[in-house]
Amino acid sequence: MNMLILTPNLPDPDGFYNELIQAHEGLTKEQSDAFNARLILTLANHIGDRTVLTTALEAAK
Amino acid sequence: MRHPVVIVGGGPIGLSLALDLGLKGTPALVLDDHDGAGLGSKAICFAKRTLDIANRLGASQAMVDKGIVWNVGKVFHDDHKIFDFNLQPEAGHRNPAFINLQQPYFEKYLVDAINTAKANGAPIEIRGRNCVTALENHGSYSTLTVETPDGPYQLEADYLIACDGARSPLRDMMGLSFDGRVFEDNFLIADVHMKADFPTERWFWFEPPFKNSGQSALLHKQPDDIWRIDFQLGWDIDREKELDPDRIRARVDAMLSSQAGHVPEYELEWTSIYTFQCRRMQKFRHGNVIFAGDSAHQVSPFGARGANSGVQDADNLAWKLDLVLKGLADDSLLDTYATEREHGADENILNSSRATDFMTPKSEVSKIFRNAVLELANKHEFARPLVNSGRLSVPCNYVGFALFGEDTVGGPETTRPGMTCPDAPLGDAFLLDQLGGGFTVLAIGTDAQDISAHGIDAKAITIAAPCHTIKVRYLGDAEQAVYLIRPDQHIVARWANFDETAVKAALGTAIGKA
Structure with a gap:
């Protein structure tokens, strides 16, 4: 069974963070919220593992 | 004249x-x-x-x-510590x-x-x-x-x-x-003189809990019992008012008493407000x-x-x-x-712009993300690399630039052409001491000779029996290597063997005469 990774796993964290924030540039708060929702759903599909997703829902609380 | x-x-x-x-x-x-x-x-x-x-x-x-040697930094959010970091490099360097x-x-x-x-x-x-x-x-x-x-x-x-x-x-x-970007923020610096037994660490707060301290604060020790304190005050401030010593003292009192439990004796040595640009x-x-x-x-x-x-x-x-x-x-x-x-x-x-964007989120959503990172970092290790209170200066490298030559060793990444030479112990002293300010041919586990090309002499240094640290930093899996090093201690090229013609050609490349 796959485990949710909670140790650093992202190459170039500063670069990713910058890209994430840039993606919101020019959006209203409402548009940003909607964008975030689409992003989470897209990533959830990529992860695909129901156990991992349930653990992530818990970890982010 | x-x-x-x-x-x-x-x-x-x-x-x-x-x-x-x-x-x-x-x-x-x-x-x-x-x-x-x-x-x-x-x-x-x-x-x-x-x-x-x-x-x-x-x-x-x-x-x-x-100087005050320091290695440990602590990052706080509000009244709790999120994590600490240690910059202590591996052993075997002359300098901290x-x-x-x-x-x-x-x-x-x-x-x-x-x-x-x-x-x-x-x-x-x-x-x-x-x-x-x-x-x-x-x-x-x-x-x-x-x-x-x-x-x-x-x-x-x-x-x-x-x-x-x-x-x-x-x-x-x-x-x-x-030209560049102006960052819309004001930082108050207060250098205070005090005898305090706070550890010699860099303490950084996001959203500090002490009164009127702004968006972030920093406390860091300097020689002569001077402590650097920084407060991030925001953009719309009255500079004159904020520089009033009583007002500064109120801020400093709040910060120091939150750590010491009381207001220690201190004097303000130097205060100023700065804004900055990248x-x-x-x-x-x-x-x-x-x-x-x-x-x-x-x-x-x-x-x-x-x-x-x-x-x-x-x-x-x-x-x-x-x-x-x-x-x-x-x-x-x-x-x-x-x-x-x-x-x-x-x-x-x-690096500096990204740190500043993290410390001063420009929009509601970027602040939500920033605080999400801080909250997650408190619970989960994965979020800690995303916390950015400044990415501290590391040596610049010129990998792939014109003045650098070949790498026929395939040794460690940290010593490929363009990088600066990492230090290492050598006898009773250190490797970098030996390199001096000219071109150097460094032979490790093999032999080399002094060379002269284009009117420039490069002195050869041979380390016949390298210690473990030198092997790790300069050889990796290789048995031996020969390096050509610039006067600023950047690596020009490296080979498995000493080949005078190749070294002379690389020296030509290094001075733009390729």
Whole structure:
């Protein structure tokens, strides 16, 4: 069974963070919220593992 | 009177450049509008790479002896610690990762080293209270008008090096622009004198819990029982009001009592409010006028990338200027100073801008993300690398740049062409001590000979039986290797065996004669 990774796993964290924030540039708060929702759903599909997703829902609380 | 090199500005950059040139026998004249070391609170954080350069120039021991060595940083959010980090590099380096030292001390130790070098014949002259008021650029040389307490005079410079700070009067005299991003924030600095038993650590707060402390705060120790305190006050403030000593003391009281449980005895040594920009000149070289340090590039202070990058500018420029003035390299070698150091400045601006964006979120959603990172970092290790309170200065590398040659070893990444030489123990001392200020052929686990090419000698150093640390840093899986190293201790090329023809060709590449 796959485990949710909670140790650093992202190459170039500063670069990713910058890209994430840039993606919101020019959006209203409402548009940003909607964008975030689409992003989470897209990533959830990529992860695909129901156990991992349930653990992530818990970890982010 | 014509001088080969006139350096305007007697700060860390101008002084280290003059010292480097003088030690190579190239005359350097420094015009400084002050007299002696400057006042006030400027750079305080000097990185290992700067200390390694100062070591090559014979000035580092006094800095390390006086400086506060620190390795541990703690990051807080509100009233709880999120995590701490340790910059302690692996063992086997002469110099620590960082020292805190007030800039006037750093300058004084450079001046001391200049005086020692002069006593041994180095052609360096520093003229205090010499303020350049006019510049006429004739292409191949410049004429300067200099105001002094005894009246004005003129002199000529083959090469004019502007180390005259972020407000560079020379840059203005040449009508050159200095564009970039202004960050809409004000930071209050208070250097306080107190005897406190806080540990020697960098403490950084996001959204500090103490009263009126703004968006972030920093506490960091300097020599002489001075503590640097920074408060991020935001954009719309009344500067006059915020600089009122009573108001500053109220803030400092709140911060210190939150840590000590009471307000310790302290005095305010120095206070100021600053804003900052991240910007650079489009080109660092304009004919025979060359810009180095803050005159060429400016970043926010988080990351200690100001003075530390400026000293790397001087380190890069000194040997190139020396070879050009001695007729051993073409003037075009100086173009590579600009390309290499513009790259260094871009890297610093990128890191510094990202840190600032993290500390000062520009929109509601970016603040939500920022605080999500801080909250997750408190619980989960994965979010900690995303927390950005400044990415501290690391040595710049020039991997893939024109002056660097081949790598036929496939050794460690950290020692591929373009990187700076990592230090390592060697006998009773350290490897970097042996490299000196010229070109070096370094043979590890094999033999090499001194070479001479294009009128330049490269001394061979052989380490027949390398220690474990040298093997890890310079050989990796290889049995042996031969390195060619530049005067600024960047690696030009490396091979498995000593091949005189290949080393000579690489030396040609390194001075732009490929």
